[in-house]
Amino acid sequence: MRTIVLKEEAQSSKSTIFCGEGAFEKELPRFLAGYPQKLIFTDSNVERLWGARIREVLGDVPVFVMPAGEEHKTEETLFSLLKAMAEQQLHRTSCLVMIGGGVVGDIGGLAAALYMRGIACFQVPTTLLAQVDSSVGGKTAIDFLGIKNLVGAFNQPEAVFADPCFLSTLPPREVRCGLGEMVKHGALSEELFETLLARRNELAALDVPADLIADNIAFKASVVAQDAKESGLRKSLNLGHTTAHALELAQKTRSHGECVLLGTIFEAELARRHEKCDDGYLHELVSLCKEVLGGIPALPPAKEWTPLALLDKKNTERGTVVVTAPVARGTYRLIALPFAEYAREAEEIQARLC
Ligand SMILES: NC(=O)c1ccc[n+]([C@@H]2O[C@H](COP(=O)([O-])OP(=O)(O)OC[C@H]3O[C@@H](n4cnc5c(N)ncnc54)[C@H](O)[C@@H]3O)[C@@H](O)[C@H]2O)c1
Numbered sequence: 001m002r003t004i005v006l007k008e009e010a011q012s013s014k015s016t017i018f019c020g021e022g023a024f025e026k027e028l029p030r031f032l033a034g035y036p037q038k039l040i041f042t043d044s045n046v047e048r049l050w051g052a053r054i055r056e057v058l059g060d061v062p063v064f065v066m067p068a069g070e071e072h073k074t075e076e077t078l079f080s081l082l083k084a085m086a087e088q089q090l091h092r093t094s095c096l097v098m099i100g101g102g103v104v105g106d107i108g109g110l111a112a113a114l115y116m117r118g119i120a121c122f123q124v125p126t127t128l129l130a131q132v133d134s135s136v137g138g139k140t141a142i143d144f145l146g147i148k149n150l151v152g153a154f155n156q157p158e159a160v161f162a163d164p165c166f167l168s169t170l171p172p173r174e175v176r177c178g179l180g181e182m183v184k185h186g187a188l189s190e191e192l193f194e195t196l197l198a199r200r201n202e203l204a205a206l207d208v209p210a211d212l213i214a215d216n217i218a219f220k221a222s223v224v225a226q227d228a229k230e231s232g233l234r235k236s237l238n239l240g241h242t243t244a245h246a247l248e249l250a251q252k253t254r255s256h257g258e259c260v261l262l263g264t265i266f267e268a269e270l271a272r273r274h275e276k277c278d279d280g281y282l283h284e285l286v287s288l289c290k291e292v293l294g295g296i297p298a299l300p301p302a303k304e305w306t307p308l309a310l311l312d313k314k315n316t317e318r319g320t321v322v323v324t325a326p327v328a329r330g331t332y333r334l335i336a337l338p339f340a341e342y343a344r345e346a347e348e349i350q351a352r353l354c
Pocket residue numbers: 043044045046049068069070073100101102103104106126127129130133134135136137138139140149166167168169170171174177
């Protein structure tokens with residue numbers, strides 16, 4: 001078991017992250033013992049697969065179950081949860097326990113921040129993406145008016161329990177989704193990149209070693225600790241994401257992590273054309289992305305998806321696309337491209353890749 005303490009440099013708040021076998025079964029009950037009143041918040045898939053085990057470990061705690069899926073990351077679900085919290089008569093000294101993927105964590109964290117102006121919450125991330133990414137850093141949100149994560153708050157859980165036991169029921173698509181963010185972390189950290197390369201065969205087989213999950217959590221925690229409110233360094237976590245979001249919007253069936261892997265490939269190639277790069281390194285990074293993807297999938301024509309990159313929040317000037325691209329081991333650059341140039345080069349890169 002590894003314990004990572006996330007202490008934000010600029011804030012007094014502190015969150016402890018337990019990573020490894022036993023985090024759920026042994027550590028969580030110890031923390032919850034101090035709370036006489038609590039509510040578990042989960043989704044329908046996790047309830048179906050893990051509900052019995054959750055009750056075995058945590059006893060007879062009331063549970064609020066949301067329907068699974070991003071399409072339910074809405075104000076309706078948020079307010080149904082707040083209603084359930086009120087019906088259970090949770091008070092200031094109660095806590096909310098979120099057990100699920102990033103959707104459950106994001107909505108639950110926001111509800112805990114809003115209810116009585118803030119009650120304690122604990123997060124048990126059950127997807128790989130939630131373990132290595134969304135449960136670390138205290139960002140919470142719901143989608144609103146069709147815009148992703150439009151309404152949210154920063155709210156650190158008291159503690160996070162990232163237990164690999166939950167990953168045994170995760171479908172391959174969701175494993176790959178988390179791997180996308182792990183490879184992105186590797187592109188930002190020289191040390192992690194070496195470890196990912198050394199374990200590439202396991203990763204390509206979608207077998208994710210528990211120590212690598214802990215290394216990724218520690219990396220994200222170190223970035224957040226230095227820049228909790230995303231004014232500088234935390235923006236590096238957008239690597240590959242401008243192109244990823246465009247691809248994701250254009251083909252809703254592809255998972256976010258798959259699009260992050262594809263986005264990293266495209267943006268590495270764009271970097272090669274515009275910056276002084278370490279070519280050998282970019283070649284290694286791109287081949288790692290391809291291995292984890294299991295090959296480049298068919299993509300819609302570039303003309304269809306490239307305009308969607310104009311919607312990215314990083315773009316500061318109209319008509320310009322900004323990408324956070326890898327250039328050398330552990331090093332990235334923000335590259336601003338006029339849209340016509342981004343679109344033309346993306347089309348050329350796609351023609352070569354597919
Ligand atoms: N807060 C942040 O910093 C942050 C960072 C990245 C992503 N996010 C958010 O996270 C969300 C994506 O998270 P996600 O990929 O975990 O999605 P998700 O919560 O929708 O989970 C994906 C699917 O896996 C199922 N599932 C969960 N645990 C399972 C298990 N152990 N076994 C089998 N199935 C299981 C879920 O029911 C769902 O169908 C997005 O809404 C995104 O905006 C937030």
